[in-house]
Amino acid sequence: MTEGKKFNIVIAGGGSTYTPGIVKMMLEHQDSFPLSSITLYDNDGERQAVLGEALAIVMREDAPNVAFSYTTDPGEAFTNKDFCMAHIRVGKYGMRKLDERIPLKYGVLGQETCGPGGIAYGMRSITGMLEIIDYMERYSPECWMLNYSNPAAIVAEACRVLRPTSRVINICDMPVGTRRRMAYIVGKDYDDLDVRYFGLNHFGWWTSVKDVRTGEDYMPRLLEYVGENGYLTQKAIDTQHMDASWIATHKKAADLLKLDPQFLPNTYLKYYLYPDYVVEHSDPDHTRADEVIEGREKEVFGAAREIVRKGTATGGEFTVDNHASFIVSLARAIAYNTHEIMLCIVENNGAIANFDDDAMVEVPCVVGMNGPEAMCQGKIPTFERGMMQEQVAVEKLVVEAYTEGSYLKLWQALTLSKTVPSAGVAKLILDDLIEANKAYWPELK
Incomplete structure (x- = not known):
């Protein structure tokens, strides 16, 4: 892709509560990623x-030179696109x-991406993701898909097995949010940190956090802080992970560190440990x-209806999702x-x-x-490797169950979890x- 080009984007999952924030975020980054x-x-x-109706008003007011549309027609949506940003939820909140x-x-935990709930969601998501990949490849073969749909680990394994040559990059925003917290704890900005990490999606550890310019090692300070407070910070670092359940999750990182004190843990490890x-x-x-239904869902759709009612978005009803700026960075x-x-x-x-x-695996990539x-x-050490081997086997069995x-x-996948x-x-x-x-999974025999 050449300098001076302006990019055509399709957001798959246009009805997601995250869509307005991502659109606003992309508009704020047009100096480095023109649309x-x-x-x-x-x-x-x-x-x-x-x-869509509300965002049409936002676009008219904030970016009249950027064409905007919304559609349920795959041909219209995916033709002549450079990037597909995918955040689908098959089956929605019901x-x-x-x-x-x-x-x-x-007596087993219920969670969106971990355990039986994550497996169930994964079985639904595979079908939806394959459909979108096929649309993209049919109408825009040179397009890249940046997928941050959950459960990303199972989706990524399905893409590896069922669409191995597709231009799909699977990513997650959770390490981004935690890195923002780390930066705040040591008094730096997000981009000031040079990090190393290994694991699976929602299942990993930071092994190194240093200053990108001076090389100062922040791990001792972070290990001490997280050991006492978890990832809780005095300031709200992001709006996405501030509900009561998330606050408890950030706090629990202190207990995760007691079991494995040499690395900084991904918060989702609490579901396994x-x-x-x-x-x-x-x-x-x-x-x-x-x-989520009572909070984010109500707020975002309420804001959309208010914009449409007034015919203007000048009241700031939609906020910029700076937390998702990593998507533009990737593109x-x-x-x-x-x-x-x-x-x-x-x-x-x-x-x-x-x-x-x-x-x-989820690791730093160039x-x-x-x-x-x-x-x-x-x-990597025996403890982390053993946990990862068990979880990888679960993810592979889910995809095998789907395909066969x-x-x-x-x-077996559920039993091994x-x-x-x-x-x-x-x-x-x-x-x-x-x-x-029944309406979503392939028939199992």
Whole structure:
């Protein structure tokens, strides 16, 4: 892609609550990533239209030279596009509620990306992601997909197996949010930190945090701080992870550090290392899905309707999602071959020396015109490697269950998950999930 080019973007999942913030964020970065057009695509036209109508007003007022449209037609959405930014949620929040509540019936944690809920969501997401990839390749073969749809680990493994040559980069915003907290703790900006990290998506550890210019080692300060406070900060670092459940999650990092004191943990490890604690502090009648519906969902769609009612967005109803600026950074790295270092989910192929080559790992990558190239992280210790091997096997079994229509392999995946206590409990959960997901999963035999 050449200098002076303006880019055509399609956002797959145009009805997502994150779409307005991402659009506003892209508009703020036009000096470094100029836009020709933004198109929203969603298979739920009614939901997308609420945001689309409001964003049309935003675009008219803030960026009249950037073409804007929203559609449910794949040909219209994906033709002549440079980048597809994908954040789909197959089954929407209604299915997320079931993902969270069904396991809790059996004393197992209910969570969007971890354990049985993540497996259920993954089985739905694979179909949706393959559909979008196929649209992209049919209408814009040179387009890159930047996918941050959950559960990213299962989606990435499915892409590796089922679309191995596709231009898909799987990424996650959680390490970005935690890195912002680290920067605040040591009194620096996000870009001041040079970090090293290894793991799987929502399942990893920071091994090094240094000043990008001076080389000062911030790990001792961060380990001491997190050991006492978790990742809780006095200032709200981002708006996305500030609900009550997230505050508790950031705090729990202190306990994660006690078990594994040499590295800084990803907050999601609490679901694997303290699943009993999570269940004990869960309300089966009011899960994270309810929290999102009553909070972010209500706020974003309420703001959209208010913009449409007034016919103007000058009241600041939609806020800029600076937390998602990593998406533009990734697109810019590809477009301009900047070789920026970013965390991406890629096939291992030696990046972690003592781990399976075909595992989809999350590690620092140098990103340029050819996509991400993983940086070598060396060998990892036995504890972390053992946990990762178990979780990778779960993710591979889920994808095998999907492709083969295998009840047995999905049962094995649930049984192997560190969050599930026995094969018997796994079978009870699986049978309930199959019933709940009849409209979404392939038939299992």
